[in-house]
Amino acid sequence: MRSLEQVLADGIRDIPDYPQQGVVFKDITPLLADHTGFAQVVEALAAAGTDDDGNPVVDKVVGIEARGFILAAPVALALGAGFVPVRKKGKLPAATYEESYALEYGEATIEVHQDAFTPGDRVLVIDDVLATGGTVEACLRLIRRCEAEVAGTAVLLELSFLPGRKRLEGEQLSSLLTV
Numbered sequence: 001m002r003s004l005e006q007v008l009a010d011g012i013r014d015i016p017d018y019p020q021q022g023v024v025f026k027d028i029t030p031l032l033a034d035h036t037g038f039a040q041v042v043e044a045l046a047a048a049g050t051d052d053d054g055n056p057v058v059d060k061v062v063g064i065e066a067r068g069f070i071l072a073a074p075v076a077l078a079l080g081a082g083f084v085p086v087r088k089k090g091k092l093p094a095a096t097y098e099e100s101y102a103l104e105y106g107e108a109t110i111e112v113h114q115d116a117f118t119p120g121d122r123v124l125v126i127d128d129v130l131a132t133g134g135t136v137e138a139c140l141r142l143i144r145r146c147e148a149e150v151a152g153t154a155v156l157l158e159l160s161f162l163p164g165r166k167r168l169e170g171e172q173l174s175s176l177l178t179v
């Protein structure tokens with residue numbers, strides 16, 4: 001079996017100047033197409049939702065649209081937890097809470113259904129990339145507005161030249177790879 005480091009090195013590629021000049025886009029599609037690598041990554045992300053003995057300790061796993069969905073849904077199944085989608089504005093059909101934020105390349109608003117959690121639910125947030133941290137920060141605000149408890153956040157890739165980790169100081173944050 002390849003190491004996780006090797007899987008990540010093989011599966012994440014740089015696309016310069018996408019979606020705009022000066023941004024180096026981290027493309028995870030090669031990783032997703034690698035069946036065994038994808039499985040290793042899901043297992044590694046799911047570890048953020050377990051205790052020291054490997055037992056699951058979360059009730060819900062949140063995935064952030066769109067790339068976060070791809071990773072969070074299998075993590076939820078691996079942990080025996082429910083999956084909750086946090087979506088871009090205008091996509092969820094029932095009553096929502098919404099939060100706006102800035103990204104490396106623009107602005108966005110995300111929403112969650114107001115009844116997505118049972119108060120006190122322990123929630124693990126999963127996303128692909130942590131850049132400025134705006135997306136995850138907004139997502140944590142949504143979860144807390146629902147009176148659920150943030151158990152932690154796990155991302156595939158953290159961009160250390162951007163202030164994501166600093167912005168999430170005090171939060172439980174794990175990343176499989178930091179560049």
Ligand SMILES: O=P(O)(O)OC[C@H]1O[C@H](OP(=O)(O)OP(=O)(O)O)[C@H](O)[C@@H]1O
Pocket residue numbers: 064065066067068102103104108127128129130131132133134135136164
């Ligand atoms: O830390 P931040 O600066 O907030 O950036 C990270 C976010 O940016 C990307 O999402 P994007 O909105 O581009 O959407 P996508 O998943 O739909 O491609 C990525 O999937 C993260 O959610």
Ligand SMILES: Nc1ncnc2[nH]cnc12
Pocket residue numbers: 023024025026027103104105129131132
């Ligand atoms: N450089 C980047 N590559 C991929 N996803 C991102 N989300 C925010 N910044 C990103």
